[in-house]
Amino acid sequence: GAVVSQHPSWVICKSGTSVKIECRSLDFQATTMFWYRQFPKQSLMLMATSNEGSKATYEQGVEKDKFLINHASLTLSTLTVTSAHPEDSSFYICSARAGGTNEKLFFGSGTQLSVL
């Protein structure tokens, strides 16, 4: 099946620094990528939808200036957590969709972010 690579798998950073997470579709072109946040023992909460070549659409309550999303190509989207704080510590998951339906939606393996 299709593969979505997410990197890094875990990262520890100091408060106030920025962290970039990459999401790559390895064997297909992803017209749309999604970024989710998952707190321990909770469900996935959609943060934003990213379409190649256009600005990301953020869900209500998600700070677009804090969570910068770039989808510069059909195979790469990045999420940058700017000026990270301990409350940003979470598990972040990306997904990539080939085409317009969720029948071809594939998830990355996630990134555990810990902000000290």
Added chain:
Amino acid sequence: AQSVTQLGSHVSVSEGALVLLRCNYSSSVPPYLFWYVQYPNQGLQLLLKYTTGATLVKGINGFEAEFKKSETSFHLTKPSAHMSDAAEYFCAVEDSSYKLIFGSGTRLLVRP
């Protein structure tokens, strides 16, 4: 608006026993429904999906789910649990903007 309710945050079964994970949905349009499995510190893997057609859907690892419109349900079952089935399971429905709305998840524990 679409929504998903998963009854039971934890389900515990003995190895070899029937697995039943419940999912009820709310949707104003014919729903597209999904079940995903998540192992610790990993992303989600699609188990099965219902879009149209046959209401009994078979997925990977011996799982299946039945779409019951009258009950607005899409319960996940497996006849015989294996230790390797222990994981978190998420039911999801696609909303009108083609985004997935996830349920709160059910953690499956398999006792030896």
